[in-house]
Amino acid sequence: MREISLHILDIVQNSIAAGARTVDVSISEDEHTDTLTIEVADDGAGIPPDILQSVLDPFYTTRTTRKIGLGLPLFREAARAAGGDLDIESSPGRGTRVQATFKTSHIDRAPLGDMAETVALLVVCNPDVRFRYRHTRGTLGFSFDSAEFRRMLGDIPPTSPALAVVLKEVIREGLAPVQRA
Numbered sequence: 260m261r262e263i264s265l266h267i268l269d270i271v272q273n274s275i276a277a278g279a280r281t282v283d284v285s286i287s288e289d290e291h292t293d294t295l296t297i298e299v300a301d302d303g304a305g306i307p308p309d310i311l312q313s314v315l316d317p318f319y320t321t322r323t324t325r326k327i328g329l330g331l332p333l334f335r336e337a338a339r340a341a342g343g344d345l346d347i348e349s350s351p352g353r354g355t356r357v358q359a360t361f362k363t364s365h366i367d368r369a370p371l372g373d374m375a376e377t378v379a380l381l382v383v384c385n386p387d388v389r390f391r392y393r394h395t396r397g398t399l400g401f402s403f404d405s406a407e408f409r410r411m412l413g414d415i416p417p418t419s420p421a422l423a424v425v426l427k428e429v430i431r432e433g434l435a436p437v438q439r440a
Contacts, residue, residue, distance in 0.1 A: 262372025263297060263361075266337060269330040270299045270357050271381055271390075277303030279354065281389040282381075286374070288363065288396040288437075294343075295363045295371070300356040306349035314347060334359055341368035375430035378403060379423045386417040392430075394437050401433040 260266055267284060274282045279301035287296040306314060314331050334357070335345035342362030349355040361368045378392050382405045390405040408426070409417055416422070 260333060260337070261369060263295075263337070263369050264372030264374055264377040266330070266334040266359070267297060267299060267374075268377050268381070270334065271301075273330060274299065274301035274303050274355065275385055275388060277301065277305070277355065279303035279388060281391070283391045284378070284393070286371070286394040288394075290363070290397060293363045295361040295368070296358065297361075298356065298358045300354065302354040305351040305353050305355055306347075307351050311347065311349050315345075331357070337361075337369055341365040375427045375434060378430055379426040382408070382426060383418055383420075383423045394434060396437045399437045401430075401437050403430055403433065 260269075271282055271284065281302045283298070283300045285296075285298040285300075287298075288294075289296070315335055316332065331345070331347070338345045338359040338361055342365045343360035345357065345359045347355065347357050374392070374394065378390065381388075382390055386409075388405075390403075392401075392403040394401050408429075412422070
């Protein structure tokens with residue numbers, strides 16, 4: 260995948276497929292350690308220990324629609340190509356946490372991509388899931404909680420296409436100071 264945001268989208272879709280009601284996406288940019296850290300944590304079904312050992316194998320999947328599962332292995336390879344790695348922790352019935360690290364200045368690090376578009380898409384297409392997004396760089400940070408946003412909407416349908424446009428702008432404006440730093 261050409262952008263890290265597409266990996267995040269894929270991992271979050273896995274969370275939703277696992278029955279997650281809440282998904283937390285955190286992005287941390289640390290200039291002092293030259294590290295970009297991406298974390299996706301959910302409260303879904305979790306992964307049993309015997310399956311957890313195999314999820315990074317591209318030739319293993321629990322899906323019946325295809326014989327391979329490339330999302331996590333590709334995300335891990337993107338992190339490793341940029342001097343980082345990927346870690347997965349999971350507990351059946353309690354959820355899963357995927358954390359990828361990248362060396363920010365590495366020549367092979369993919370761009371982060373359009374996180375405003377990614378978060379807006381997830382929120383509008385999954386109205387029953389709570390998304391919490393946090394992006395920090397040094398002392399600057401931006402947080403978004405879809406539950407708070409929906410409360411502010413009142414009677415506006417959460418799946419409205421017009422809402423996606425407004426939501427993207429709200430997130431872009433919130434992220435602007437963090438991304439300019």
